[in-house]
Amino acid sequence: MSIDAIIGVDIGTSSSKGVLVTLDGTVLSSASRSHVPERPREGWVEMSAELWWSEFVSIARELVDAAARAEAVIVSVGVSGMGPCVLVTDAAGTPLRPAILYGIDTRATRQIAELTLELGGDAAIMARTGSALSTQAVGPKLAWLSENEPEIFARSRRLFMPSSWLAWHLTGEYLLDHHSASQCTPLYDAGSHSWYEPWAAPIIGPIDLPSLCWPGDVAGQVSPAAAAESGLPAGIPVIAGTIDAWSEAVSVGAQRTGDLMLMYGTTMFLVNTVPQPVTAVGLWGTVGAFPGTHNLAGGMATSGAITGWLRDLLGEGDFPELLGLAAASGPGARGLLMLPYFAGERTPIQDPDARGIIAGLTISHTAGDLYRAALEATAFGVRHNIEAMRAAGGSIERIVAVGGGAQGDLWTQIVSDVTGLPQVLPSVLIGASYGAAFFAALAVTKADIDSWNPAAAVRQPNLALAAEYDELYALYRELYPATRDISHALAARQGRSGDITTQTSTPPPRSSNQKANSV
Template identity: 65%
Template sequence: MPRNAVIGVDIGTSSSKGVLVGLDGTLIRSAVREHTPDRPGPGRFEMDASVWWREFGELSRELTAAGDTTVVAVGVSGMGPCVLLTDEHDTPLRPAVLYGVDTRSVAQIRRIEKELGADAIIARGGSALTTQAAGPKIAWIAEEEPGLYARARRLYMPSSWLVRKLAGAYVLDHHSASQCTPLYDTHAGDWYAPWAEQVAPGIDLPPLRWSGEAAGVLTAEAARETGLPAGIPVTTGTVDAWAEALSVGAQHTGDLMLMYGTTMFLIHTVPEPLTSPSLWGTVGALPGTRNLAGGMATSGAVTNWLRDLFTGADHTELTRLAAESGPGANGLLLLPYFSGERTPVMDPHARGVIAGLTLSHTRGDLYRAALEATGFGVRHNIETIEAAGGDIRRVVAVGGGTQGPLWTRIVSDIAGRPQELRTVTIGASYGGALLAAQLVADVSIDDWNPVRETVTPRTESAARYDELYALYRRLYPDTMATVHALAAVQDR
């Protein structure tokens, strides 16, 4: 007799991932569809929403092809905040503008800050206005593509678009809304109409629910397209990093989640709202939770870039060579700002820098320097979180970068923090499956996904990394004028 199970699907930057999970948390099956965002110009990252729905259908059919399960609920998540605008019939008007990796909205940020006041935006919305926020992205479309914008009526993100296709519902979760600065009031827990009408005129913003609430049930049409049973509940969903945090139980006060992926994301759960001009203050995925969050624009993206440059090498070989290189990468230092930088630098015009190169440096040294750059960026964010009033008591790691021991070891050594690793580190899709399971059963993440090991920092590396971290912090201001000039050349 087929066992009951749930499906979780996450739409990420470089792939869509799906999992089929038993109600006891057992990972029955997983599947992946890789994709590449479009880059129509410097600092621009977009994706067609048809990719998200097509890949969901492919994943759901692959996961259930064996016929050994009965799917009883669906959970979704996706990269964000993204901006997909549709007309009143839910026809997408253009490809979605992606989250903070897309830096096109600098002029709109300046204008909106001048009109609303930078301090007022932080006070009401929890975050400074940056290229991460959805509000300026909407404003960019309104200003640069006015004919198209005149037909825009609805706002979607990857997770809410899947909900629309699956359940026919127009809805968004509170956390995603809180990243739509300055449209959302984090204190009132609702859209702030005066600013929404000013920044996103004509858009009928979606009703809001919490991530684990049911948005509706699978329609008959969606059942035909996905192979899933009609009538099963579909979660409201959320942004991928917040689903990642749920997948490893990092939602308690004092927790910090580190998400190792194409980008690095950090989510610290706090007991009351905290704000910082260098971080993002948001509501959490669950009712009553608050977060202070950060994100690096690249992490795994840089290691992928190096892999592609080094013909014939793969990550396994490069990781082995990086381990042989040893702490400090034989005197190499890398700034990982290859797509600008998000927190705490908040500089869309930042660029990558590799300092200290000699003719004796190897592929392993360069790959090691990239891994260490993530560690230095994490340490910089942690120090900024704590300076803003955060109290980090536990660090939990998740994501593809936790699969091998080297990267997490390097980050713990540099940041001086132990990291818990759970049994399942697949991430957001598993978190989405958990929320789906909680719609139909009484389950907890500690039962589903217990801790399997803790990576502790090594004291013998501390002095070396302290010295290099000081140089890392100096390297950005010392090179800023040069890389800004180069960014201007690239943007021509």
Template identity: 60%
Template sequence: MSMRCTLGVDIGTSSSKGVLVAADGTLLASATRQHEVDRPRSGWVEMDATVWWSEFVSLARELLETVPDASVAGVGISGMGPCVLLCDDDDVPVRPAILYGVDTRAGEQIDRMNTDLGVDEIARVGGSQLSSQAAGAKIAWVADEEPEAWARARRLYMPASWLARKLTGAYVLDHQSASQTSPLYDVEAEAWHESWWQRYAAPVEAPPLAWAGDIAGGVTAEAAATTGLAEGTPVIVGTIDAWTEAVSVGAHEVGDLMLMYGTTMFLVATGDETLRTPSMWTTAGAFPGTRNLAGGLSTSGALTAWIAGLTDADYPQLLAEAAESGPGARGLVTLPYFAGERTPIQDPDARGVIAGLTLEHGRGDLYRSALEATALGVRHNVETMRAAGADLRRIVAVGGGTQGELWLQIVSDVTGLVQEVPAITIGASYGAAFLAAAAVAERAGAALPLITEWNPVIRTITPDSATRERYDALFDRYLRLYEASKSVVHELAAEQRSRA
């Protein structure tokens, strides 16, 4: 007897993940493919987009072999973003995909757009000021810097929309992803800003827009033969991974804040009003009628992985030594800006700083300070969101970093926030599978699944009041250290670029 389920696949920064999920939310099987991004120059972060499709195919086939009686009712997709993948008329990429805000190459284009259009008008139309997260500026960079590639560019994709195209033949982009293609999307009109698209993105065809949970189409005969999926299987439009992760843990209602613990850290606050603040990202939500105020650290898990590689120690060792180090890491404070920083300082030329080092400090202190640095970055974002008027009623944690206790506890202690942790924290692939299940149920006129039943909260992390005073002082030093070191690290960043 066949088992009805949905397939969810997410293309992430350091890996792609796939899951098969039963109709009641039970995780039947999961699989992962590791990959690396390319960093050809300082500030550039790219990826060969053909990997996205090859890994989807590999994951789908492995999962279907693992659960041979699986009957896939729908396919969910998501991916990192906002990315810029430009393709020609035959859907051949004209260059590697330019990744999201960790890629900081488009500074000159941002300056020109601000001059041409006006900073206030850009924020009025798109909701946010331009930053390294703005995909529209990266499209303009290709037009300026790579004319041969630009001459062939005809379509714009992100990881999820690329998979939708390969699976169904549909050319479509979800509203949430489009709203991060700043300044080319009008957030209140929920539509492309036609005159600005023509000014900066012509001759690329603007993708038709839909919502993340809408059905893009059915699996084509060609895609079915390649993937092992049945021809005609519905595929959703999908969206950016952070928003799909929010769906996976039910953190997409008004008043919710999702914290995504991954290679980078991401925060998504959901409301029903458009909130604007210069240092955060105002976007359309994953669902009609919602708006998000979002932020992201450029490093989190990437920073801890860097320390693990540098010290040649495994994570259990480092975590044990970090716990022994204790709050404050024996007098260290770290700025986690090892890849520049996104929100709330919006400074691509920021760099990592470790202050207070002595010969007595060890790797456990460094690791503890790195964990605290990401927590301090989260607090900086949360306080900025609240100052903008965000009503944060509920915090939900998701991602690979939620598996242990220490990192979660440090974030709660530093921010003063209670965090809820659901049963399944595998992330965006699970959320994509849920969106597919909901889309298929809606099409059939059946009862919609509930994420609270699929994935209930099983842990709550409560701040330790005994650490509050120490972390308040550390947060003050964190803010002052950035201001005090900024001029020096900007000079170093310029030197790094000159040597690239």
């Protein structure tokens, strides 16, 4: 006797992941494909959209085969992906260049400053959109494209992110979910839930912005062509989907007021659900994944990326071995302190020219000490973001951990020890692809995420370490302003060596009749 099942697929920074799930949330099979973003110049991070689709097809075919073995019938498909990204295509949907990734791509610092002045400053932009302009914003990257690749910009007709790109490939429908649109600052009006033409039109130029829907809405049905390529049944519903961190929050039920989702991945992401819109310089105010919900969000530019870099650099073997060495190092990493700004930093300092610092090194320090310092650095960054959220008016009553990095004990324990806050560990830590599957389930049945993914454990802080970590955190907060000027000077040198000028000084305002996308 066959059972009904759904597929969820997420396109992430370092891998694409998919799950085959029954309508009660049981995971029947999973699949993943690893990839590495392209970094053609200092501060640039890109990825091929063709890779997104080819990995989706490969994962879908593997999960379709798994469904056949399990005698499962696939009845719906959900998608999600990293973002906000900038993928421009021609009118036929053919990519014109690799996609420019989210806030880890810092190329548009000059355009951020220019647009901020032109649109009336941070306060005016936040009042309309929920967020100030930053490296996370889509608008400045489109302005960069207009100024630096005008031939490509002139041919651009459509704007995609990974989730909408997959939905378009599967259904032929050109749309974007409201949450992703709310990160297209300053193109979207968070109050009216619509594109804001007075600001969008001068920036988007020839691009026709997509229709808007909610992440759980049905985008369309799998077309015969997409079915032939992917192996999926033709005619089944495809969910619009959203940005991966919000799909992660859905996957663990962190959508109630006061919830904070903490995503342990290549980057660290925080999503706090708030009762009404909250704005703050240094953080991102967005609409939520469900109608009527609001979020205050933060994101670190690197977290798991640092631990991966250390593993490759040190040649010390696999992650379990390094975690054992870090545990042996002990709290405080034997006197090491790290700033985790290895790709600049997003929230709350919003400084693309910040750089990683390792302070206190001696010849007696070991690989385990360095790895421990990296884990503690991300924990200090989480604490900094949580303090900024609370100062802005965010309400944090429950923290829920998710993502690959949450599967071990040490990292989550360090974060709880540093913040002094417990974390709920759900039964399923898969993350965004599981959230995409849950959205897909909602299209065909009534589903409840609490029954899908109940809590498995709670990570409690070790209060005996509070004083030590308070002292180290105070030093962490002092280290960035003490080294900022040096880091900026070094970032400028790195920019010159990469044949790209990093400009962070405030430019003169443009005349009122000059378009934002002028060359």
